[in-house]
Structures are given as C-alpha cells and as structure tokens.
Amino acid sequence: MTLPALALFGGTFDPVHQAHLSGARAVADALGCPVRLLPNAVPPHRAQPLATGEQRLAMLQLACQGQPDLIPDDWELRQQGPSWSLNTLRHFRTEIGPYRPLVLVIGADSFATLHKWHRWQDYPALCHLAVLPRPGAGSPTLEVAGAFHENTPQGLLAAPAGRRLMLSEPWLDLSATGVRQDLARQGTSTALPAPVGAYIRTHRLYNVPPGSPLTDSGTA
Numbered sequence: 001m002t003l004p005a006l007a008l009f010g011g012t013f014d015p016v017h018q019a020h021l022s023g024a025r026a027v028a029d030a031l032g033c034p035v036r037l038l039p040n041a042v043p044p045h046r047a048q049p050l051a052t053g054e055q056r057l058a059m060l061q062l063a064c065q066g067q068p069d070l071i072p073d074d075w076e077l078r079q080q081g082p083s084w085s086l087n088t089l090r091h092f093r094t095e096i097g098p099y100r101p102l103v104l105v106i107g108a109d110s111f112a113t114l115h116k117w118h119r120w121q122d123y124p125a126l127c128h129l130a131v132l133p134r135p136g137a138g139s140p141t142l143e144v145a146g147a148f149h150e151n152t153p154q155g156l157l158a159a160p161a162g163r164r165l166m167l168s169e170p171w172l173d174l175s176a177t178g179v180r181q182d183l184a185r186q187g188t189s190t191a192l193p194a195p196v197g198a199y200i201r202t203h204r205l206y207n208v209p210p211g212s213p214l215t216d217s218g219t220a
Ligand SMILES: Nc1ncnc2c1ncn2[C@@H]1O[C@H](COP(=O)(O)OP(=O)(O)OP(=O)(O)O)[C@@H](O)[C@H]1O
Pocket: 010, 011, 012, 013, 014, 019, 020, 023, 105, 106, 107, 108, 109, 110, 132, 133, 134, 135, 172, 173, 174, 175, 176, 177, 178
C-alpha cells in the first residue's frame, strides 16, 4: 500500500526561473504528488536576496498559476531566524504524520554540499530526497550518498523517508544569478515565465533599465 506523498522545494527564488519550475513539474509528475515551493526568509548559506520575501512569493504565485499541484508556500517566510531546512522538514513531518512519504527536492549542486547543511544527518529519518540534475554540479560526499539509498519513484512512495530519487530531466543550464545579470543588462530574460518578467519590470527589481520591452519568450 502507498500513501500520498508531499514534496517540498525550498529556494531563495530570487527570482524563480524555468529550471525551478521544470524541476518541480518533473517531481510532481514522477511521484504524482503536490510540490510546495517555499521561499526562504533568511538564507542560511548565502547573502540576503535582492527581492523581499513578499516579492519572491508573489513571483512564485504568478509562475505557478494554472498548475494546481505546484503550490507556493509562505511557511519559511513567517519564521524567525535562519531558514534551516531541518525546521521546515520537522514542521511538515508533524503536519502529515509519520507514515506518508515526505520528499525534499534539491538541485544536484545543493546535493553536492548537503554535508554542510545544519544537522543533515537527521534528514534520512525525516524525508526522502529528489535530486534534480544541474549542469556543472559536483558530487555528493560518500556519507551523504550512502545515507539515502537510490530508488525508483515507486520505492519512494512505499516508505516515509530515507530514499533518493535521481532525476535525469530537466537538464537546464540556468541560474537566478544569470537571470539577474540579463535583466540588469537588457531588461528581459528568456529563463523567466512571462508574468514574472512583467512583475519584475513593474516593480523595477534587479536594476532593470527603464523602458525595457516586454519580450520575454519563456512561458509559465
Ligand atoms: N538549473 C537548475 N537545475 C537544477 N536545479 C536547480 C537549477 N537552478 C536552481 N536549482 C535548485 O533550486 C533550488 C533553489 O535554488 P536557488 O533559488 O538558489 O536558484 P539558483 O538559480 O541556484 O540561484 P542563484 O543563482 O541566485 O544562486 C536549489 O536546490 C538549486 O540547486
């Protein structure tokens, strides 16, 4: 018997881009479950984002429109202090109970640095991992890889935690850093869903030059 899974995809999302959305879509389709996209309030291992939490959440809401299984979630934004993923995992584990599969979605670059995350050793008892491929990502430590046994989507759905799904798609060489650079240079980015690009120009985020044309080619 399998119980419905819940997937959590945390990020700085400064701003959300097509690789985040395609990755979330791939996990939702592979596991047949909703994916909650959680912008962090205080990123634990990097500088504070340029856009506010409210703006990053608004962009996620625009990006997820029409995809009811991709759900922006403001839980981390409402917490105080550094946004340790451990707190988020514990909260959602308590919410869904001990038996349902809980899945943390991360990019392969995050997987390669998971050994530096706060109390990552507690994760295998709390959640599975779904790892999105990312060009240029390094490899995880042996300890991290060994803590989550690689499995199939069915394997993840058959247990509450401790397994790992390695996705092979999407393979997109995109980053929020690159998007911000494109926006500052030319006011547009093909890596953005059109409504997110429009929001950025309306709110003059990321140093977009005044009068930038509405020519994003990405779609939600
Ligand atoms: N192109 C990508 N392919 C796969 N995973 C990605 C990609 N971009 C981001 N991710 C993953 O999405 C999560 C949130 O990432 P984040 O919001 O920091 O985006 P980013 O593009 O890496 O941003 P920045 O360039 O500002 O560092 C992380 O787990 C990251 O590994």
